[in-house]
Amino acid sequence: xxxxxxxxxxxxxxxxxxxxxxxxxxxxxxxxxxxxxxxxxxxxxxxxxxxxxxxxxxxxxxxxxxxxxxxxxxxxxxxxxxxxxxxxxxxxxxxxxxxxxxxxxxxxxxxxxxxxxxxxxxxxxxxxxxxxxxxxxxxxxxxxxxxxxxxxxxxxxxxxxxxxxxxxxxxxxxxx
Amino acid sequence: xxxxxxxxxxxxxxxxxxxxxxxxxxxxxxxxxxxxxxxxxxxxxxxxxxxxxxxxxxxxxxxxxxxxxxxxxxxxxxxxxxxxxxxxxxxxxxxxxxxxxxxxxxxxxxxxxxxxxxxxxxxxxxxxxxxxxxxxxxxxxxxxxxxxxxxxxxxxxxxxxxxxxxxxxxxxxxxxxxxxxxxxxxxxxxxxxxxxxxxxxxxxxxxxxxxxxxxxxxxxxxxxxxxxxxxxxxxxxxxxxxxxxxxxxxxxxxxxxxxxxxxxxxxxxxxxxxxxxxxxxxx
Numbered sequence: 001x002x003x004x005x006x007x008x009x010x011x012x013x014x015x016x017x018x019x020x021x022x023x024x025x026x027x028x029x030x031x032x033x034x035x036x037x038x039x040x041x042x043x044x045x046x047x048x049x050x051x052x053x054x055x056x057x058x059x060x061x062x063x064x065x066x067x068x069x070x071x072x073x074x075x076x077x078x079x080x081x082x083x084x085x086x087x088x089x090x091x092x093x094x095x096x097x098x099x100x101x102x103x104x105x106x107x108x109x110x111x112x113x114x115x116x117x118x119x120x121x122x123x124x125x126x127x128x129x130x131x132x133x134x135x136x137x138x139x140x141x142x143x144x145x146x147x148x149x150x151x152x153x154x155x156x157x158x159x160x161x162x163x164x165x166x167x168x169x170x171x172x173x174x175x176x
Numbered sequence: 177x178x179x180x181x182x183x184x185x186x187x188x189x190x191x192x193x194x195x196x197x198x199x200x201x202x203x204x205x206x207x208x209x210x211x212x213x214x215x216x217x218x219x220x221x222x223x224x225x226x227x228x229x230x231x232x233x234x235x236x237x238x239x240x241x242x243x244x245x246x247x248x249x250x251x252x253x254x255x256x257x258x259x260x261x262x263x264x265x266x267x268x269x270x271x272x273x274x275x276x277x278x279x280x281x282x283x284x285x286x287x288x289x290x291x292x293x294x295x296x297x298x299x300x301x302x303x304x305x306x307x308x309x310x311x312x313x314x315x316x317x318x319x320x321x322x323x324x325x326x327x328x329x330x331x332x333x334x335x336x337x338x339x340x341x342x343x344x345x346x347x348x349x350x351x352x353x354x355x356x357x358x359x360x361x362x363x364x365x366x367x368x369x370x371x372x373x374x375x376x377x378x379x380x381x382x383x384x385x386x387x388x389x390x391x392x393x394x395x396x397x398x399x400x401x402x403x404x405x406x407x408x409x410x411x412x413x414x415x416x417x418x419x420x421x422x423x424x425x426x427x428x429x430x431x432x433x434x435x436x437x438x439x440x441x442x443x444x445x446x447x448x449x450x451x452x453x454x455x456x457x458x459x
Binding site for chain 2: 114115116120144145146147149
């Protein structure tokens with residue numbers, strides 16, 4: 001590894017840019033438990049609601065089913081205004097706030113159905129782009145997570161209906 | 177998470193020693209998956225049935241997917257994919273040399289034996305990572321393990337089938353004789369081995385994994401009528417090859433394979449900065 005300089009992350013010639021982290025993402029690995037999934041944003045409001053609305057519009061590249069109904073989204077976290085500006089000395093007057101990127105950062109945890117998914121970049125970029133364009137969102141930190149494993153159990157009732165209509169045989173959800 | 181080991185911190189919080197150990201654990205794993213997939217893809221559209229064409233392609237795709245998950249974690253330390261693979265030097269790669277050997281020409285048994293020996297090892301290795309102290313590895317192990325089950329099944333099914341008659345078993349035997357010494361490179365330690373185990377990055381030593389692997393592989397191959405150069409009391413009777421891979425030493429076949437799979441990257445000049453205008457001096 002001696003030949004490789006970590007600073008090459010800044011190398012603009014690199015084919016794929018390195019991972020970017022949102023300053024507000026904590027690194028705790030409190031991955032959602034299987035029982036809290038699928039995450040659907042049921043009780044979301046405000047900016048978070050708008051994020052879920054946009055995510056619902058994004059479909060799997062191979063099947064006409066929303067990535068939310070497919071169960072790929074494990075969590076959405078909108079950083080509260082007070083959190084976002086806490087410790088930010090420059091935003092003490094209104095002019096400064098207006099001059100900064102408007103809105104709050106959003107962190108999204110997402111998985112993929114399998115590790116060799118060839119649409120990974122396409123899908124994650126679409127999510128980032130669509131969510132970033134939402135009014136009230138300043139930046140997006142998307143993290144791919146792999147625990148718990150995605151399985152059919154993650155697919156919502158709507159997702160199951162969509163997959164059946166597409167012609168797939170989807171078993172009934174097992175009663176919890 | 178293991179209750180005995182304290183979890184390691186975030187990528188940027190690691191001490192130099194911790195980071196060195198995590199990298200030393202990840203790099204051979206990532207490279208191993210990647211290079212094995214490179215070799216498997218040579219069998220695509222040449223496998224003996226359409227079903228096995230699809231199977232080997234699918235297995236190769238999975239291994240590339242797993243390689244990407246492990247490379248991702250190295251990228252957390254600031255490396256880029258380009259630096260790790262496409263613009264790396266051949267000697268930067270740390271995969272065990274088993275996976276870089278050319279496939280015996282036209283020999284399907286080679287792909288199967290190699291897959292069997294590797295997948296049995298990978299399964300043990302992943303299980304030794306389930307209780308890892310590094311949370312980012314922990315997040316990924318279950319997913320990879322779930323996808324590996326099918327690989328082992330595929331290899332075992334084909335092994336049995338190939339060993340059903342004498343000519344088939346003879347092919348398997350030849351492939352096994354050639355590959356077995358190199359399979360031992362799967363357990364070649366790096367200088368970080370003690371640290372990896374001490375820090376709980378992996379919960380089992382490579383030496384213990386090797387014992388376990390022999391305990392699975394030897395009786396199974398024996399049951400198929402294949403002899404393995406291991407004595408009754410478990411002593412391995414062949415020497416480790418000179419090139420083990422994990423220390424950057426590779427066989428003469430490696431530079432050729434590396435040249436081949438990085439060819440398109442260089443041809444497309446992906447490593448060159450794009451230029452909008454021609455250099456006036458060159459017009």
